[in-house]
Amino acid sequence: MQTRVAILTSGGDAPGMNAAIRAAARTGIARELEMFGVRHGYSGLIAGDFLRLGAREVGGIIDRGGTMLGTSRCPPFLTDEGQQTAVRQLAERAISGLIVIGGNGSQHGSLAMSERGVAVVGIASTIDNDLAGSEVTLGATTALDVALEAISRLRVTASAHGRVFLVEVMGRTCGYLALMAGIAGGAEAIVIPEAEQSPEEVATAIQEAYQRGKSHAIVVVAEGARHNADALARHFTEHAERLNFELRVTKLGHVQRGGSPGAFDRLSATLLGATAVERLCAGEHGILLGLAGTRVVTSTLREAVRAVKPLEPQWLHLAHVLSR
Ligand code: ADP
Ligand code: F6P
Numbered sequence: 001m002q003t004r005v006a007i008l009t010s011g012g013d014a015p016g017m018n019a020a021i022r023a024a025a026r027t028g029i030a031r032e033l034e035m036f037g038v039r040h041g042y043s044g045l046i047a048g049d050f051l052r053l054g055a056r057e058v059g060g061i062i063d064r065g066g067t068m069l070g071t072s073r074c075p076p077f078l079t080d081e082g083q084q085t086a087v088r089q090l091a092e093r094a095i096s097g098l099i100v101i102g103g104n105g106s107q108h109g110s111l112a113m114s115e116r117g118v119a120v121v122g123i124a125s126t127i128d129n130d131l132a133g134s135e136v137t138l139g140a141t142t143a144l145d146v147a148l149e150a151i152s153r154l155r156v157t158a159s160a161h162g163r164v165f166l167v168e169v170m171g172r173t174c175g176y177l178a179l180m181a182g183i184a185g186g187a188e189a190i191v192i193p194e195a196e197q198s199p200e201e202v203a204t205a206i207q208e209a210y211q212r213g214k215s216h217a218i219v220v221v222a223e224g225a226r227h228n229a230d231a232l233a234r235h236f237t238e239h240a241e242r243l244n245f246e247l248r249v250t251k252l253g254h255v256q257r258g259g260s261p262g263a264f265d266r267l268s269a270t271l272l273g274a275t276a277v278e279r280l281c282a283g284e285h286g287i288l289l290g291l292a293g294t295r296v297v298t299s300t301l302r303e304a305v306r307a308v309k310p311l312e313p314q315w316l317h318l319a320h321v322l323s324r
Contacts, residue, residue, distance in 0.1 A: 004034045005097035005280060006050065006090065009067040010041035010074070010106035013257055014125045014139025016265035018061040018068055020101050023273030025053040031281055036095060040070040041102070042077035042109055045086040050093065062266055065142070065258050071102075077109055087116050097280040099273075101125045103137065104305065107288055111301040119285035121276040122301055125269075127257055130174035133304035134290025134297070138272065141264045143170070143256040144180050150252055151185035151218060158216040161246065164206055164236075168221045168229035168251040177256070178222035179311060183319050188217040190319050191232070193224045194311050199235035202227070203243050205323070210245070212324065217245075271296055 007024050009017045021037065028035040037057075039049040051057070061068050076082040090098065097119045100110040103126025110122040124134035127143035147169050158165045167187075171177040175192025182190030189205040191197055197205075206217045221229045233249050240247075261269065272289050275296050279287065288304040290297050 004036065004093065004095040005099065005277065006036040006038050006095045007053070007069070007099045007101065008038035008041055008045060009069050009071045009125075010100060010102035010109060011071060012103060012126055012128070013066045013071050014103070014127050014137070015065040015142035015257070015259050015261035016138035016269035017101050017125055018064050018066070019261060019266045019269035020123055020125065020138065020273035021053075021068060022058040022061055023270040024099050024277050025058045026055055027274040027277040029055055031277065033277070033281075036093070037069045041072040041106070042074035042082070042086065043072040044070070045089055046074070046076060046082050048089045048092075063260050065260055067101075083112050083116060086113065087118060090118060097121070097285070099123065099276045099280070101138070103128060104131050107131065107301060108305050110288070111305055114286040114301055119280060120301070121279050121285055122288040122304070123272045123276055124288055124290040124304075127177065128171045128174050129176040130172060130309055131288075131290070131304060132307035132309040133288045133299035135292050137290070138265055138269050139257075139261070140176065142259045142262045143177060144184070145262055146256045146259045147177060147181040147252055148185050150250070150255070151181060151187070151220070154250060155186075155216070155218055158218060158248075162215050163246045163248055164217045164219065166219050166221055166229045166232055166247065166249045168223055168249070170253065170256050171222050171224055173224040174309070175222040175224065175311060178220050178225075179315055179319060182220035183315065183322065185218065185220060186322075187220040188214065188323050189219040190323070191219065191221040191225045191227060192311075193222055193226070195316055196226050199227050199232050202232060203236065203239070206245060207243070209323075268294070
């Protein structure tokens with residue numbers, strides 16, 4: 001039975017992390033647990049940077065992007081020494097349960113802690129949506145909305161000038177955000193790591209769009225594609241005379257991470273945060289909580305971090321058909 005539980009957020013911040021912290025803290029308090037936050041992810045765990053979370057400490061954050069606890073990329077946690085220190089910091093405070101809200105790398109960390117005897121429950125949260133064990137991860141739908149808002153604005157100016165816009169979106173090595181933003185944003189071409197295209201293939205798609213009567217083109221490019229926005233722009237500039245289209249490049253970058261969580265992310269985060277505490281209380285750990293539709297689904301941390309999450313073939317097919 002857990003009596004003291006700590007919550008940490010790790011890796012890239014994602015809209016909805018705060019809502020999950022709030023729900024976990026208040027569910028724990030309702031169950032008369034002592035709830036703690038760890039500042040700055042695994043860095044704070046190693047440094048022993050804890051704070052007590054009461055109901056008021058987690059007030060006013062449900063609509064805020066980012067994470068009130070702070071987050072980090074923490075190379076020292078990859079070492080034996082770092083992980084031993086993290087385990088010791090929890091033991092010294094008699095904290096026996098840990099909730100880790102984060103993406104793929106962070107859940108590798110959860111697995112490492114779980115294998116060292118800590119009762120860990122992970123919550124799948126990253127804008128990249130690259131974590132098996134959750135159809136969609138916390139933060140991804142809000143990031144997608146931010147990208148769509150930007151694409152709509154870019155289409156206005158692209159159309160006014162008859163230009164081609166390369167819009168690069170985040171996602172690390174995963175093309176989910178680019179694929180979905182491309183489909184929902186009505187892109188003329190989508191470039192993702194899972195279905196690489198050469199710059200000439202992209203140029204052909206743009207030229208064919210113009211031949212079909214389009215006056216401008218939006219190409220959504222995943223940052224992780226081999227031919228990302230810089231590579232494509234280089235090629236198009238080198239062959240500008242032959243290709244004959246006017247090009248502009250916009251990299252959306254971190255702006256995609258900072259949005260206020262939308263309804264789906266707030267509600268999902270609330271459900272996942274509360275469920276994480278319930279599961280710890282029921283003696284379940286070594287697990288990752290994710291979503292299938294609006295339902296919470298559970299996988300072991302080992303399964304979740306080892307599996308590669310594929311993109312749904314139907315979306316890849318639709319992207320091709322609808323770009324016409
Ligand atoms: P995300 O969780 O968003 O994918 P990262 O990949 O940067 O972000 O991971 C966040 C942190 O998780 C890393 O800085 C590191 O401290 C920890 N981590 C990543 N991979 C591992 C691993 N294989 N084993 C243990 N900890 C890891
Ligand atoms: O994992 C989330 C993410 O935003 C990726 O899409 C991106 O590649 C990376 O984090 C950027 O990392 P940082 O914030 O450390 O620059």
